[in-house]
Amino acid sequence: MVLIILFLCAYIVPSIVLNFLQITHIKSALKTKAILLDSLDYKKAGNYALENLMLDTIQKCVEFGLFVFWVVFGLSFFWQWLQEIGLNGAWHHIAFLLLLLLIPLLVTLPLSFYQTFSIDKRYGFCKQSVGLFFIDLLKTSLLSIILGGVIFYVLLWVMDSFSFWWLGGFVLMFGVVVVANAIYPTLIAPLFNKFTPLEDTELKSRIEELLDKVGFKSNGIFVMDASKRDGRLNAYFGGIGRTKRVVLFDTLLEKISKDGLLAILGHELGHFKHKDILKNLATTGVFLFALFFLAAHLPESFFAQASLPQESTTTLALIFLLSSVISFWFLPLVGYFSRKAEYRADAFGATLSSKQCLANALVRLINENKSFPSSHWLYICFYYSHPPLLERLRALDYEI
Ligand SMILES: [Zn+2]
Known part of the structure; x- marks a missing residue:
């Protein structure tokens, strides 16, 4: 009891x-x-x-x-x-x-x-x-x-x-x-x-520039097919050490400007x-x-x-x-x-x-x-x- x-x-x-x-x-x-x-x-x-x-x-x-x-x-x-x-x-x-x-x-x-x-x-x-x-x-x-x-x-x-x-x-x-x-x-x-490497070369180089500025070594920038389940937007840095990767939800890429996306990644880099x-x-x-x-x-x-x-x-x-x-x-x-x-x-x-x-x-x-x-x-x-x-x-x- x-x-x-x-x-x-x-x-x-x-x-x-x-x-x-x-x-x-x-x-x-x-x-x-x-x-x-x-x-x-x-x-x-x-x-x-x-x-x-x-x-x-x-x-x-x-x-x-x-x-x-x-x-x-x-x-x-x-x-x-x-x-x-x-x-x-x-x-x-x-x-x-x-x-x-x-x-x-x-x-x-x-x-x-x-x-x-x-x-x-x-x-x-x-x-x-x-x-x-x-x-x-x-x-x-x-x-x-x-x-x-x-x-x-x-x-x-x-x-x-x-x-x-x-x-x-x-x-x-x-x-x-x-x-x-x-x-x-x-x-x-x-x-x-499914995780596919980011194809947008302009955005990719802007993100890489941002990562370099902070000294973040990632093993890639990937787009996740989040939209097959849910329409909400998100992005995250997953993993620790050498497995770290930048993950962008496809929903985020669709619905937010590149400047907005870089600002959100900037916040995530603050955590790093x-x-x-x-x-x-x-x-x-x-x-x-x-x-x-x-x-x-x-x-x-x-x-x-x-x-x-x-x-x-x-x-x-x-x-x-x-x-x-x-x-x-x-x-x-x-x-x-x-x-x-x-x-x-x-x-x-x-x-x-x-x-x-x-x-x-x-x-x-x-x-x-x-x-x-x-x-x-x-x-x-x-x-x-x-x-x-x-x-x-x-x-x-x-x-x-
Ligand atoms: Zn946060």
Whole structure:
């Protein structure tokens, strides 16, 4: 019972309260004069945000239901059932942990389907077919089974072989995160999207000039076929070390001027200049450390409540179930540093283009992505990795 109350009071209730604060804020903002967007788009952006918040609230209730299911019945049932069907040793343990990963994916499937093919479709973002949606799901599940299986195998071995198992587990998982970041752009992302080298030679040489100015060594500028799924615009620098590449969404190339695009890349280069990618990795390290430390100090009563024996696999299962609670309380801290980093990246980006140019590009982005320009302060505090656009524009001396 304590486990369920903890999950409810420390995660589900506060996140639903945050959603309602944000819903009330947006509803009252919709009654005032439109800012940054024309009045029709302002209304559309507000309604889009409201529908997503309602859906997220339902999702939180489903998450709670699922948590209760696991603790009251699911964990002990699957633990025994997998043994009864003849799995033993490492196979039993790995299959148990994989079920814990895959079942939530299936349970929340109707919600993500509704988000993509109802909400996103109505607001003009969704460009993908139902077939592609299921192919993505299949690929994600297979990837989780293969990579998850291997990682769980090594992790359980570490946990069973060392006396300071939680420290060993932390080092291993942190290593996995670093490797995942390094291989993502070249090995994982191409499983889902096509990346083609940028063909526009004029734009390419302007981007290269910009990268040279900052000392950014990339292994290429690529265009990603994002438009096969979603109409929103974006660009990012993926990878670490030698695998770094510049990725531009095809939607961005289509809908933004070259000056605007260079201004956005200038902002991204600010993150590179300030080593924000490494700082983000370090933050993930702190989170993982906290997670493993808590795993080592889980009260025995938690295992009894879930009718599970106390051992490495069940410890991982419980800490996995509790990780949403822990990450929820990490959000304000991570968000605070992230928003500070965004201001710094804006300031740096503005020195490469100009304040006006970057501000115009940001306004263009929220217009295309239909982001609602105003939020409740507590919601910002938890969920915003970027400062609200109004604040960013003010910092760039933009006339609103
Ligand atoms: Zn940024």
